[in-house]
Amino acid sequence: MSVADNLKDLHKIIETAAGAAGRDAARVKLVAVSKKQPEARIDEALAAGQRLFGENRVQEAQSHWLERRLQYPDLKLHLIGPLQTNKVKDAVKLFDVIETVDREKLAHALAKEMAAQGRDLPCFIQVNTGEEEQKAGVFPTEVREFYDYCYYECGLNIKGLMCIPPVDEPAALHFGLLKKYADELDLKELSMGMSADFEQAIALGATSVRVGTGVFGARAAG
Ligand SMILES: *Cc1c(COP(=O)(O)O)cnc(C)c1O
Numbered sequence: 001m002s003v004a005d006n007l008k009d010l011h012k013i014i015e016t017a018a019g020a021a022g023r024d025a026a027r028v029k030l031v032a033v034s035k036k037q038p039e040a041r042i043d044e045a046l047a048a049g050q051r052l053f054g055e056n057r058v059q060e061a062q063s064h065w066l067e068r069r070l071q072y073p074d075l076k077l078h079l080i081g082p083l084q085t086n087k088v089k090d091a092v093k094l095f096d097v098i099e100t101v102d103r104e105k106l107a108h109a110l111a112k113e114m115a116a117q118g119r120d121l122p123c124f125i126q127v128n129t130g131e132e133e134q135k136a137g138v139f140p141t142e143v144r145e146f147y148d149y150c151y152y153e154c155g156l157n158i159k160g161l162m163c164i165p166p167v168d169e170p171a172a173l174h175f176g177l178l179k180k181y182a183d184e185l186d187l188k189e190l191s192m193g194m195s196a197d198f199e200q201a202i203a204l205g206a207t208s209v210r211v212g213t214g215v216f217g218a219r220a221a222g
Contacts, residue, residue, distance in 0.1 A: 056081025
C-alpha cells in the first residue's frame with residue numbers, strides 16, 4: 001500500500017467512525033506522525049495533500065521539516081513528545097501546536113518564549129490517565145490546578161487535552177476519562193487515539209488522532 005492509499009483509507013475510516021458516533025468527520029483531524037519515517041514517505045504524504053504532521057522530538061522534527069516548511073507554507077506541525085525546557089526555543093520556532101504541556105516549569109518557559117517570539121501557539125495539556133510512574137503527563141487529580149496555572153498564571157492558549165493510554169489496559173477507558181476531564185474544563189480539543197485504536201477514540205470524542213504506522217508503514221528501529 002502506498003502512503004497515498006493509506007491516507008485515503010484512513011479518511012474513509014475516520015468518516016465512518018465519526019458517522020457511527022453521530023459526529024461530524026470534519027471535527028476529526030488526522031495528524032500524520034512522521035517520526036522515524038524515511039524522507040521519501042514524508043514526501044509521498046505531502047504529494048497526497050497531507051499537511052498536518054506530528055513529531056515527538058524537536059531535533060528530528062527540525063531535520064524533517066525546517067526546509068519543507070518553506071516549500072509548504074500551509075504545513076501544520078504538532079509536537080506530541082516530551083519537551084525539555086532547553087529545547088523550548090526551537091520548539092516554539094518550529095511547531096504550530098504543543099500537545100505535551102505537562103509541568104509548571106515547562107508551561108512557564110513556553111509562555112516566556114512565545115512572548116519573546118511573538119507567537120501564541122495553541123497548547124494541549126498531556127494527562128497521564130493511567131497514572132503510570134514512567135509516563136509524562138499530569139495526574140488526573142492535578143488537571144484542574146495545572147490548567148489554572150497554565151491559563152491564568154502563564155496565559156497559555158490551552159485548547160485541549162492529550163493522552164497516551166497504558167499499553168495493557170483498554171484504551172477506551174482512558175479516552176472516556178480524558179473526555180470527561182476536558183468537559184469539566186470546557187475544553188473542546190481532544191488528542192487521543194493512534195493507529196491501533198483511533199476509531200474508538202473518535203467514538204469517544206477525539207478531535208485529533210495521531211496516526212504513524214497506519215499512514216507511513218512500520219518505523220525505523222531505535
Ligand atoms: C509514535 C506516536 C504515535 C503514533 O503511533 P502509531 O502507533 O504509529 O500510530 C502517536 N502518538 C504519540 C505520542 C507517539 O509518540
